[in-house]
Amino acid sequence: MPKYTCERCFKEFSQKSHFDKHQNKKNPCQDNKGKIEEIVKNIINKKMSSNIRMSNNNMTSTQQSNLSDNSARCESSDAITFIEVCSGAGGLSKGFIDSGFKPLLLNDTDKYCVETLKMNHPEANIIKGSMVDLDLEKYKDKKIDVLMGGVPCQSFSQAGKREGIKDDRGKLILHFIKMINILTPNVFIIENVQGLVTHDKGNTLQMIINEINKIGKYIINYKVLNANDYSVPQNRKRLIIVGINSSIKKKFNFPQPHKYKPVLKDVLENCPESPGTVYKKEKYDIMKLVPEGGCWVDIPDDIARQYMGNSYDSGGGKRGILKRLDMKKPSLTLLTTPSQKQTERCHPIETRPLQTLEYARIQTFPDNYKFSGSINQIYKQIGNAVPVNLGKAIAKEVINVLCDS
Secondary structure: EEEEEEEEOEEEOOOOOHHHHHHOOOOOOOOOHHHHHHHHHHHHHHHHHHHHOOOOHHHHHHHHHHHHHHHHHHOOOOOOOOEEEOOOOHHHHHHHOOOEEEEEEEEEOOOHHHHHHHHHOOOOOEEEOOOHHHHOOOHOOOOEEEEEEEOOOOOOOOOOOHHHHOOOHHHHHHHHHHHHHOOOOEEEEEEEEHHHHHHHHHHHHHHHHHHOOOOOOEEEEEEEEHHHHHHOOOOOEEEEEEEOOOOOOOOOOOOOOOOOOOHHHHHOOOOOOOOOOOOOOOHHHHOOOOOOOHHHHHHHHHHHHHHHHHHHHHHOOOOOOOEEEEOOOEEEOOOOOOOOOHHHHEEOOOEOOHHHHHHHOOOOOOOOOOOOOOOOHHHHHHHOOOOOOHHHHHHHHHHHOOOOO
């Protein structure tokens, strides 16, 4: 049974209607967020005190220094810090911030993403522009716990003559590796599409790992995670590459799947209306014929044949065409728009594309998270984001490594 938790008082509700009533009452509930954060810090501090048992005789002076730094940061009020490049709308960083991390820098090239980040994290240092142009000297002497980003990798390929490096996007992963070398974070995280695992027969991923291994300081692991396993009502698979500084002795473990796998009903039921695109009449009349969970194969054959044209007889699945989602299942992966011919994302019950707030809820952004730009820009930002709850699940495991070492 899903639970809905108030972000102010942390009271839990089993029914969405009760939760909405609580949120909208005239007299706001007591704000316990500060108290909860203080409790969490105390727990982390106690855990740190009881778990740091590394022998000085078995450690180099550098390792002793790093361990001491980790202990101090976990015990301090602004304990664990991170830098994120290619931040997008901030789904991953939101997950880390909600888990108690402090952003030293957020960065993106897209002006709408930057405006979104500034609206939601006014206290953070947010820089618009290429990560290549960042002044790393400002951060060289700071202790950085986590360096992370959704850095494009596909064009960095071993195929042929490493032609990907000529592409600006191919150069970004090289610069991210340079940032790892200069800033020497305790942990680095690269988030990317699952297709990177098999891109160029696996050569692209292996080449990236080989380049990082030249630094000689990191133990690298990677895994494809499905967001639905981590309290996200969406099947969305992402590759997560994690590097742990070799001075940290605790092994990083990817988060274990949660027992409950949320479905669309958990977030779409009683969702307030929000801006969104609409179907033209011709498309609307056809989509009305599609049952919940169905697609073009479930409408009358003569209409399907006319709509599909030559594709009707071409074979293959094409089940994303005229696709209506199912309330009883997780969403298909959200894309940069809910209404493309090959990848339709129609509301399970109403005949319309998913609206922007529904998009945001499926990506587990809170309802009060603000997005900048036009409707199309908002869809794009949300569709490209890392689900917030997936970010939280990863952040929790990073805390386990940094504060239990």
